[in-house]
Amino acid sequence: MTAGSLSCENIQVSFGGLKAVNDVTHDFKPGRLYGLIGPNGAGKTTLMNALSGHAALSGGRVRLDGRDVTHLSVHRRTRSGLGRSFQITKIFAGMSVLENLQIAAFAHRYRLQPFWLPASRFTAVREQAERVLEEVGLTALAHRPAEYLSHGDQRALEVGLSLLSEPRVLLLDEPLAGVGHDQLDRAIGLIRQIVKGRTVLLIEHNMDVVMQVSDEIVVMVQGQLLASGSPGDIRANPAVRAAYLGDEA
Numbered sequence: 666m667t668a669g670s671l672s673c674e675n676i677q678v679s680f681g682g683l684k685a686v687n688d689v690t691h692d693f694k695p696g697r698l699y700g701l702i703g704p705n706g707a708g709k710t711t712l713m714n715a716l717s718g719h720a721a722l723s724g725g726r727v728r729l730d731g732r733d734v735t736h737l738s739v740h741r742r743t744r745s746g747l748g749r750s751f752q753i754t755k756i757f758a759g760m761s762v763l764e765n766l767q768i769a770a771f772a773h774r775y776r777l778q779p780f781w782l783p784a785s786r787f788t789a790v791r792e793q794a795e796r797v798l799e800e801v802g803l804t805a806l807a808h809r810p811a812e813y814l815s816h817g818d819q820r821a822l823e824v825g826l827s828l829l830s831e832p833r834v835l836l837l838d839e840p841l842a843g844v845g846h847d848q849l850d851r852a853i854g855l856i857r858q859i860v861k862g863r864t865v866l867l868i869e870h871n872m873d874v875v876m877q878v879s880d881e882i883v884v885m886v887q888g889q890l891l892a893s894g895s896p897g898d899i900r901a902n903p904a905v906r907a908a909y910l911g912d913e914a
């Protein structure tokens with residue numbers, strides 16, 4: 666798989682009078698992991714929604730691999746290689762881990778949810794689901810009902826679901842939320858693993874984690890980009906320290 670590139674130029678998203686994303690321009694280069702940080706309400710999720718097509722722009726452009734996708738639906742962006750995970754888990758609690766992946770894999774391939782058919786009949790779907798199962802380290806739990814998974818394993822399944830569309834650019838909104846301390850190393854390992862061959866934008870509130878895994882940090886404050894750079898540069902940036910890290914520069 667070749668990692669994709671994603672860029673936005675002067676994008677804006679407004680909710681009534683509030684400019685949740687205000688004139689944001691950035692290039693997300695192939696194969697790099699970008700950590701998106703900023704205080705609560707800074708506009709991180711809204712920026713991600715604007716890139717994935719879940720939020721309507723009031724201005725600006727989004728390009729995927731150089732192609733203007735500003736007016737493409739979420740579905741068409743997904744088919745073009747842009748994947749997205751959500752803060753809120755979208756798994757079917759009563760189904761097993763493998764069934765969840767099979768249903769979603771089927772939906773991606775055939776654009777419908779065949780609840781009336783046993784998805785396991787379809788070899789390609791089953792093989793893809795099993796590949797993803799392995800990629801996110803859940804093979805041993807394949808037949809466990811999803812509702813009995815730990816938070817960490819539910820997050821891994823959620824990430825797995827977003828891998829089924831074979832994204833070359835992946836947007837991850839707090840994939841570690843609710844993951845216990847004891848499972849954090851494994852979750853970080855999973856992020857490192859799925860990054861390979863992909864471009865990733867990650868929203869993560871745990872500063873140690875985000876500084877550890879990111880190639881570049883992008884800082885948002887009040888809908889705008891305040892700074893971007895290597896984790897070392899961002900830690901040392903006086904404006905970031907004053908505005909966000911809570912340290913008067």
Ligand SMILES: Nc1ncnc2c1ncn2[C@@H]1O[C@H](COP(=O)(O)OP(=O)(O)OP(=O)(O)O)[C@@H](O)[C@H]1O
Nearest residue numbers: 680683684685703704705706707708709710711712
């Ligand atoms: N659907 C919406 N309707 C109205 N206002 C919204 C909507 N979604 C977000 N907002 C507002 O836009 C601003 C940015 O919200 P957003 O969720 O993008 O921030 P965030 O940086 O992701 O925050 P957090 O870290 O708390 O998740 C906030 O003031 C929020 O209240």
